[in-house]
Amino acid sequence: MPKSEKVTAPTPTVPQNAAIFAQNLNFIYNPKSGFAKHALINVDLTVCQGEFVAIVGHTGSGKTTFVQHLNALIRVQSGYLNVLGQDLSAKKPDLKLLRRQVGMVFQYPEYQLFADTVLADVCFGLKNFGIDKDERENMAREALELVGLDFAKVKDKSPFDLSGGEKRRVALAGVLAMKPKILVLDEPTAGLDPRGKSEILTLVKKLNQTEGVTVLMVSHDMNEVYENANRILVFRDGAIAFDLPPRDLFRMEEEIESMNLEVPAVAAFCNELERRGIVLPKECRTVDETLAAVVALKEARDA
């Protein structure tokens, strides 16, 4: 066999309706040095369009390395990755298209605001994608209204004159203006107060449910993960240790605690009920849903 011929695995078949499809994805930081770190180990994953997936795990477990693959901020080193029909293991994927389709909201995105006005900041991405001025402004207006800001009021303001929560929403609008099909959020609620948190989560949930945007959200807050995601991936030492619906995942209290994760309050409550033979519907994920289910049980018993 001639030396130059590289042996490659056959391209896997991507399941229909998959927004993200990874097979045997591996990544090593500084591979040739003494500081080599195997950050992703044999990750296999299929995420369908319209899913709301939460990614949890310890600092250093590979969460961020994985999500940075999704818009090719990190290029595939080994294994196969397909995002919205594009093979990212290929030499030259269409990065421009990819980055428009996959919106990435980093940790503390408000630190990345830089323009003189809110409008200019939100338009920056659109401008880079070659969208003309009028169209840009329309899209920015839509995005700012979507995140709950008054377009007329904020557009000419300096982003630095806004409150922390508002800044974060401006940063989010900058990503949403491009109408991404996949939204990747890295700890979107970190550092916000409870109201700010719930505003961001309500917005993300709305995008997921009404616009069908596929959401991947990295979070350390097990309560918010439990209440919002339909599926949870737990990363441990670079691999996906668990891939389960919220209710099923948090039933395994011992495993969860051994990974230094918390069992959400509502899950711990439901688990105790189950141990005593009372099973609540698995849709009970918020305080109010759980309360309603328990009250219904009581009323049925009293009757």
Next chain:
Amino acid sequence: MEIIRLDNVSYYYKAYNDDGTVGSAVGVEGVTLSVEEGDFVALVGHNGCGKSTLAKLLNGLLLPQSGVVTVNGLKTSEKENIFEIRKNVGMVFQNPDNQMVASIVEEDVAFGPENLGVPQKEIAERVYDALEQVGMSDYAKSSPHRLSGGQKQRIAIAGALAIRPKVLVLDESTAMLDPLGRKEVLEVAHKLNAQGMTVVLITHFMEEVLDCDSVVVMNGGHVVSVGTPNEIFDNRSLLDEVGLRAPRTVELAQKLSEAGFDVNARERDARKLGGDVCLNLKK
């Protein structure tokens, strides 16, 4: 003994109006507050409510524009007191990466006492003690940038401890940490408090508030309520008004109790609550 006292304290920031003229924005307004030595006080409220302004007033990083801040009997408004006050009030901020000044942990911790002109031999003792207290002695010779967030914040706390303060102010020091890091920092704070340190904890995590002696709720620059964690969480309309929320277990316990279940409305343990609800259902 009263260690911190604020009397009708106000502080305003310069702000630009929409027409470009210079106006002012409320930082804190008319705040009167007293903290007893040895207390563990939580300071809560939404973003921009004045918590951090208040924290900066406690060690004279900001000086009141009206009213008086007294720390251990000394007024922050008097210039000659500032040095002494800063020795009494150690501060740790939100971002661990912004608080490291040296490239070796022990040098970072030594920075404070060095600036105070503490003799070299005593600095070494203080650094050793401080690292011991935060459980980081093994890392004395390490480089801070290789540590986890929780470890970095513990180094920052050690840096504050090396000054031997009476009060430790944690200004959202757990906000950027993962759950394990948060737990580490809180354990250190409670341990120090048990040894007599006064702790002021500024936080958005209501679960962290549960174990404090008292809670100060701020809104729009004003102190709107002071009470024990139970008293504060009982007042749901106040929490709604200021955009806060009781921990979920407490909220569920309150609502179950209101719905006629025989449970402790202040229950903090979700499993215990689940067990009690079962007893109710099986009656």
